[in-house]
Amino acid sequence: MTADAGPVRCADLSFSRALVMQIHISPNDGVPIYLQLVNQIKYQVASGRLAPGEELPAIRVLAEQLLINPNTVARAYRELEVAGLVEKRRTAGTYVSEQGSPLARRERLKILTERVDALVAEAGQMDFALEDVLALVQQRHAALQTARAQAVRE
Amino acid sequence: MLSPVPSSAPPVIELSRVTRRFGAKTALNEVSLVVPRGGVFGLIGGNGAGKTTLIKHVLGLLKAESGAVRVFGLDPVQNPVGVLGRIGYLSEDRDLPNWMRVGQFMRYTQAFFPHWDEAYAEELRQAFDLDAKAKIKTLSRGQRARMGLLAALAHRPELLILDEPSSGLDPVVRRDILGAIIRTIADEGRTVLFSSHLLDEVERVADYVAILHQGRMMLTAAMDEIKDRHRRVTLRFREPVEHPPALVGALSFEGHGAEWTYVCAGDSRQLQQAAQALGATVLGDDALTLDEIFVSRVLR
Numbered sequence: 001m002t003a004d005a006g007p008v009r010c011a012d013l014s015f016s017r018a019l020v021m022q023i024h025i026s027p028n029d030g031v032p033i034y035l036q037l038v039n040q041i042k043y044q045v046a047s048g049r050l051a052p053g054e055e056l057p058a059i060r061v062l063a064e065q066l067l068i069n070p071n072t073v074a075r076a077y078r079e080l081e082v083a084g085l086v087e088k089r090r091t092a093g094t095y096v097s098e099q100g101s102p103l104a105r106r107e108r109l110k111i112l113t114e115r116v117d118a119l120v121a122e123a124g125q126m127d128f129a130l131e132d133v134l135a136l137v138q139q140r141h142a143a144l145q146t147a148r149a150q151a152v153r154e
Numbered sequence: 155m156l157s158p159v160p161s162s163a164p165p166v167i168e169l170s171r172v173t174r175r176f177g178a179k180t181a182l183n184e185v186s187l188v189v190p191r192g193g194v195f196g197l198i199g200g201n202g203a204g205k206t207t208l209i210k211h212v213l214g215l216l217k218a219e220s221g222a223v224r225v226f227g228l229d230p231v232q233n234p235v236g237v238l239g240r241i242g243y244l245s246e247d248r249d250l251p252n253w254m255r256v257g258q259f260m261r262y263t264q265a266f267f268p269h270w271d272e273a274y275a276e277e278l279r280q281a282f283d284l285d286a287k288a289k290i291k292t293l294s295r296g297q298r299a300r301m302g303l304l305a306a307l308a309h310r311p312e313l314l315i316l317d318e319p320s321s322g323l324d325p326v327v328r329r330d331i332l333g334a335i336i337r338t339i340a341d342e343g344r345t346v347l348f349s350s351h352l353l354d355e356v357e358r359v360a361d362y363v364a365i366l367h368q369g370r371m372m373l374t375a376a377m378d379e380i381k382d383r384h385r386r387v388t389l390r391f392r393e394p395v396e397h398p399p400a401l402v403g404a405l406s407f408e409g410h411g412a413e414w415t416y417v418c419a420g421d422s423r424q425l426q427q428a429a430q431a432l433g434a435t436v437l438g439d440d441a442l443t444l445d446e447i448f449v450s451r452v453l454r
Contacts, residue, residue, distance in 0.1 A: 025358070030386075030446075031441055032378070033357070060336075064333055067329060067333065067336065067358055067359070068336075069194060069339075070336060071193065
């Protein structure tokens with residue numbers, strides 16, 4: 001999450017731009033909105049885009065950013081809390097749990113399988129052999145490792 | 155903010171078996187509705203479904219022929235002052251005094267509402283980019299909507315009523331309106347009732363939904379419940395069928411040949427079992443959008 005990430009426009013002068021999550025809500029795909037939120041936050045935690053200890057936006061702030069009902073955000077946060085992914089601290093604030101990603105391995109595998117399926121299908125359509133894809137995966141893995149190490153040094 | 159458990163507080167709006175005719179047309183037919191305190195209530199229905207007529211009864215602008223209307227526990231026709239002073243209202247046609255200037259209209263509206271918040275009104279005027287000196291007559295459609303919204307919001311009403319707030323507006327102004335709805339309920343205990351035929355907007359912000367169709371209340375429930383209770387089950391029968399079998403819980407079906415899609419209300423597992431007993435294979439069991447639920451309810 002970066003401070004200036006969102007293309008958010010909002011009339012409220014008290015609107016905080018400090019925490020903007022990259023989440024996209026589509027009421028047109030049938031999946032309940034709270035579940036879209038849960039899935040995307042789970043994905044961001046599993047993929048490391050949301051780090052342990054990081055604070056999630058306040059319910060009201062995220063509701064105004066995404067233009068969805070605050071109760072929907074509250075429900076998503078509750079589900080994530082029950083799943084052990086986030087925790088409430090004291091009275092205010094919801095934070096990504098410190099124990100890293102507590103998602104069950106099966107859950108993580110499910111998310112990953114969907115992404116791999118999409119990748120393999122797309123690679124096939126673009127005429128890449130499986131070896132090319134595997135090589136690319138390794139190459140990108142190395143590049144990300146380097147980038148992450150650099151970020152830690154800074 | 156609304157608690158997940160329905161509150162025991164008295165409802166903000168209560169209609170019991172309200173009927174209203176205009177000549178030969180029955181605009182509202184024994185309509186009952188309970189709008190609980192706190193949260194957003196979305197009233198949906200096509201053109202001529204009776205949404206505006208219902209709202210006018212809540213405001214006391216129309217008197218029920220039979221049945222009862224209570225707003226904050228009061229009869230809005232008998233107690234217009236006690237009711238209207240606590241409501242912010244944006245009408246569908248945004249009837250604003252064209253000859254006034256923006257600043258003039260703000261002072262004029264302020265006189266009607268003892269709780270008018272001058273600083274908040276000014277904040278909204280600037281956020282909405284409304285020129286205090288501009289004549290209302292010269293405002294664009296979007297700016298008129300924002301002007302009306304300002305007048306509805308600046309006294310921080312307990313109940314905000316928006317009649318088709320988004321109709322005919324560009325996405326930027328629609329964002330302002332949705333944002334205003336969300337900010338209104340984020341403050342404890344305040345309630346929003348809005349009518350719309352833009353169901354994706356209703357799906358985004360509503361806690362409760364009521365479907366009005368040809369003057370009748372078809373369905374009223376919490377949004378989560380409506381979403382949980384409706385599923386689309388896709389089936390493949392062993393052989394092509396001309397008339398697919400009636401299945402338990404099915405609201406509607408469509409398809410051809412061997413593949414048919416059922417919209418199902420209630421537990422879709424029952425429908426699945428019934429279909430499998432007939433030798434059909436279940437190809438999918440998916441959630442529906444509010445739009446699809448609405449269509450299956452009114453085209454039955």
